[in-house]
Amino acid sequence: MSRIGKKPVSVPSNVKVTIGADRTVSVEGPKGTLKMTHRPEVSVAWDDSEKQVVVGIGESDAGNRQIRAYWGTTRSLIENMVKGVTDGYEKKLEIVGVGWTAQVAGQELRMQIGFANAVSVPIPTGVNVTVERQFVTIQGADKQAVGQFAASVRARRKPEPYNGKGIKYVDEVIRRKTGKAFGS
Secondary structure (H helix, E strand, O other), X not given: OOHHHHOOEEXXXXXXXXXXXXXXXXXXXXXXXXXXXXXXXXXXXXXXXXXXXXXXXXXXXOOOHHHHHHHHHHHHHXXXXXXXXXXXXXXXXXXXXXXXXXXXXXXXXXXXXXOOOOEEEEOOOOEEEEEEOOEEEEXXXXXXXXXXXXXXXXXXXXXXXXOOOEEEXXXXXXXXXXXXXXXX
16 A cells, blocks of 8 residues: 555645546646646545545555555645645755856846856746846746756756866755876
8 A cells, every 4th residue: 555645635725626527636726726637547536524635546456566656646746736836846056157147038047157158948837037146046836847947957067076167956065076186
């Protein structure tokens, strides 16, 4: 049995959950609306008395590892949607390098990160980006969209271990290497 899947997802009073007949789960809250289509092996139900979402599988599927994995994954995705529309998600990146900057220009993030030309990354819908000196803050209701955009920005210039230059997460620790030693 899935230990994660057994737990119901509690829903705050300011969040509205709609479960459609076509396996669509829609969560609407103060930060926006998120939708997801769950797997056919998993059943999702709304418990009105307890104000929570219950995720389950059939008794015949309890021995199948793959279906149990879908069970726990579906429950975690729904919980992430509820947290996203209430609190939202945030990732902070730091640009380390002399003269390296970033700015938001319309629906894209333009960065000067040591190349001859500026690097532009299109900002997806539902994601807000703010730049404060060398810090880039990415916020949004969808956990996957925020994390994917942060990873794609970081991939443009990963931090290197010798000088520490590059784009890194604020809480990321870069293991530094010593350069070549000359002389004896």
